[in-house]
Amino acid sequence: MLQNSDLFLNAVEKDSLDLAFQSSGIDQCVCGNIFGPRIRRYYLIHFVLDGFGVLQIEEKKYPVKPGQAFLIPAGVNAAYQADFRHPWKYCWIGYQGTQAGYYTSLLFGDGFVTDIQDVTLYEKMIMKFLAFTDRRIPDGARFTPEDFPLTFFSEAKTASGHLKLNGLLKEMFSSLVAEHHKDQEDISSAPYPKQIKAYIDRHYNEHMQIQDIADYLHLNPHYITAVFKQKYFKTPKQYLTELRIEKAKIYLVDTDYSLQVIANAVGLENPFSFSRLFKSVTGYSPSEYKKRFPNWFS
Structure with missing residues (x-):
């Protein structure tokens, strides 16, 4: 597993920004691997690259397949579990901020699962997040358990790192919103x-x-x-x-x-x-x- 986070600002300070990077990562899960149930203060979007799994929001379950993204909203009790026969490989982005809910609604509406045209595009973006904070990850690298058998965890602790990660986050949301044809939804x-x-x-x-x-x-x-x-x-x-x-x-x-x-x-x-x-x-x-x-x- 590869994972990073931004420690330059604390969570309360991030909540005052319009959109703030919290963490990102990528992993190939083992059969039946489960996270949660748990309540998070930030939003999480997972992009499923391969395999299958189930998302549970409160008491309701949603099956997820390759080429889809699933949402875990902030403040909601959620769990997600890899399939026992074909466990998923996914990458994820965590974020928060005053406009996080609005931007998320442009992608998911009132739901929790959405189709993505090309999940590998977002895999590449997330690898950029990870490579920026971890020099052990070469530019343009693809994640495989064989190449990264250990957990790599890295952090951004500087103003420049914080700004870079937030810039990449907004670039990602720009692509996601454009893909979902929601640019016309000017709030006015x-x-x-x-x-x-x-x-x-x-x-x-x-x-x-x-x-x-x-x-x-x-x-x-x-x-x-x-x-x-x-x-x-x-x-x-x-x-x-x-x-x-x-x-x-x-x-x-x-x-x-x-x-x-x-x-x-x-x-x-x-x-x-x-x-x-x-x-x-x-x-x-x-x-x-x-x-x-x-x-x-x-």
């Missing part, structure tokens, strides 16, 4: 619910109100609430609250930031209103949550 021409969600995803860390969305889209606030609820079965305010609380959970378990800093980071003005909101949603005070759930994200 997307249906209103998607535009509303995208605005909240970008501005949840500001002191925003529903009126701000209304002003941005030149719509009535009541109409915004109605069309959003029709699509997502919750109001924009409920979605904003859920998003803020999920981001706050990450800050609580991953950092030693004060409540004032965390409150400001998720768009709330003071730690007292943040603490009240957090407890009303989770049933725990921020300090209780930090003690009870010590870094359950991986």
Whole structure:
């Protein structure tokens, strides 16, 4: 197995970027090899180069074959297992950021498996990620268990390395989005619910109100609430609250930031209103949550 990661920024700092590289790798799995069930704080896309396997999201299973990619969304309990007769060989990319969910939706929609025109193109791209951080991997190398019998793990720890990996990540997404013919989905021409969600995803860390969305889209606030609820079965305010609380959970378990800093980071003005909101949603005070759930994200 070959694998690398970017350690220049921590996970919380990466979450503030629009799209941030987390890790990449390639492996030939053994029969029945299983990962999970596990919850990750970042997104994972696997490109299946050969063999077969099954993806499990919560309680539902999805068979995956060569020439397909499968998605593990952030914050979702997922597992995936290689076939017992023809185990898969795959490469993967892990990423996060404020726009990670939006870009992922352009590829997978509401699903978890999609066809890829040429998975070897993304195999070559991922080998570029790996070769950049590990000089033991020659440029243009192809992965085979015979050539790489041991696990090679490498890291990027510098600003230049971080920027290079993120540049390669965006190049990969450019190819994926173009392949799926989604360039026409400029968010400004997307249906209103998607535009509303995208605005909240970008501005949840500001002191925003529903009126701000209304002003941005030149719509009535009541109409915004109605069309959003029709699509997502919750109001924009409920979605904003859920998003803020999920981001706050990450800050609580991953950092030693004060409540004032965390409150400001998720768009709330003071730690007292943040603490009240957090407890009303989770049933725990921020300090209780930090003690009870010590870094359950991986």
